[in-house]
Amino acid sequence: MKPKRVTLYGALLALAVSAGTNPAVAQNGAAEDIAIFTGNSETPWQLYLGSEANWMVPVWGSETTAHMSEVVVVRMFEEGADEIVQAEWNGGLGQVYWQQPLAADMSDMLEQDFSLSVVARIDKRPKKSVDLKMDCGYPCGGSLNMTKLFKAVPQDQWFRMSFKLSCFKEAGANMANIFSPLVIMTKGAFEISISEVSLLKNPPPESLVDCG
Helix, strand or coil: CCCCCCCCCCHHHHHHHEEECCCCECCCCEEEEEEECCCCCCCEEEEEEEEEEEEEEEECCCEEEEECCCEEEEEEEEECCCEEEEEEEECCCCEEEECCCCCCCCCHHCCCCCEEEEEEECCCCCCCEEEEEECCCCCCCCEECHHHHHHHCCCEEEEEEEEHHHHHHCCCCCCCECCCEEEEECCCEEEEEEEEEECCCCCCCCHHHHCC
């Protein structure tokens, strides 16, 4: 079940910045679920890809490739009733990630035991190590190695994977200064499709993945 979309998020973000508050936190102090990608990237999140030639290439239209190369190719298309993003690595270091212009303070979400939750499908198993990362401004970040998981799950089948925000904090992320809640990076052949990226208070328990 997809989380409720956060409407008027951009306006809330601007108000929050001017007021010095966190737009993901309700007036009663309880953090709210946030949809980052549900067929389209939700405001203020923008999808990017990158390689060593250019680490920040915005994804627009049906297909975007890494600058001056095809190290990473991102495709946007409809599959049945769903709109999905498919990322393909063809060798060489590359990344795909969602980022917003201003850093988000996810400290309240951390305290309230939120998770990063992703609905994905492995279309081609990774040839080399794959990291899933929360970025807090280079060189700050917390990375989880997903190689074993991505090699173990059934290929060509959709599944949900959820990671406690505490996992990223323990891995080194500054949760008060998150620019990119999801970065996928590898330097080998790999292909993954994604239909949802969300920050959830109560993800399905069976979807939770251990930090290690």
